[in-house]
Amino acid sequence: MRVETLGQTEPRLAIVGAIHGDEPCGVHAIEQLLDEQPAVTKAVKCITVNERALDQNVRYTETDLNRSFPGDPDAETYEERLAAELLEELQGCLTLSMHSTQSDERPFAIVDTIDSLAIGICPFLSMQGVIETGNLIGQTLVHHTPVIEVECGLQGTDQAAVNAARLVKEFLTITGALSDVSVEQHRVPTYRLRERIPKYRTGDCDVLVRNFEPVLAGTPYASMNDRMLVAEDRFYPVLMSETGYERQLGYAAERTGTLG
Ligand SMILES: [Zn+2]
Structure with missing residues (x-):
């Protein structure tokens, strides 16, 4: 897991890519942000999670990381250990986690429930919908930490990487870390x-x-x-x-x- 921090203060914001190794869009967005080094007024943790799976271009190496939370530092499988390590790293942070999908090219968000976090952030992200999972999708990150998970577009496409970079800027603007980007509020349908x-x-x-x-x-x-x-x-x-x-x-x- 690669963790880099943008800014000087104690990070209270995090952006996360490559929970799934075959969804590289979030890693591109993180690399772009770290290359640009924009002036942030709040520090941001940038985390590339499953480097082993990313190197092999596979979703996971032993167990699906996004079904392995909360994980365990002493677990037998790599992804279960990684799940515990990631939750530790995200403590105290509000997080945007980037995925990509085979289902739709238009970005959408996945949240545990429509709470104040989803209400406050999702309308400012360019997306076509917010999906509440309830408990229908196993032990994913959304059940364990304050996070907006976004599906940025179709897996492996350039457009997904472009969308991910835009979503990161919008997220960092609405959370007050970036001030030179303007974000618009949209009406976003919700689904359960x-x-x-x-x-x-x-x-x-x-x-x-x-x-x-x-x-x-x-x-x-x-x-x-x-x-x-x-x-x-x-x-x-x-x-x-x-x-x-x-x-x-x-x-x-x-x-x-x-x-x-
Ligand atoms: Zn994913």
Whole structure:
């Protein structure tokens, strides 16, 4: 894990990249920020987390880090030890953690619940939605520290890296660390995960709908091994893709409101 601090004071802000090693956008954003060395009025910890997985361009080496929190310094697997090390490093910090996805090119945020943090920050980040996970996605970072997790765009694309750099600047502006960037407030729809949409581990599947757009009851939304999946009731697909997860297509969510 590589930790560098921008600014002189005790950091109360952190930006995090490469919790998943095959999602390099956050690392590009961190490198860009460290190259530019902008004058910050609050110190910022910049953390590249899973360097081992990053070097191999894999999501993780032993266990999925973002399902391994809170971790344990004496655990057998590398990622479980790394989870504990990261939480220690993030103590006392408000954090932006950057990911990328196979589901959608437009940035969105993932939070534990819509709390004052999400309400205060998300409308100032360029994003198309905020997803509340509840407890449907395992032991991720959002359950253990004050963090906004952002999916910056499609995995491995230049656009995701550009988006990540912009989200970092917006985050550091709204939290008062940068003062020479202007941010606009947007209206951001919120969604809550309702259920997983499972998939067969082998065979063909096709997602037939677009993430964040409502699927009406009776509409076919995916095909798996030539079998059509039809919506029983209305839902919003989120994090849906053919290849993003091994055992699921994504999630069915509900619209819950709008921030900003
Ligand atoms: Zn990720």
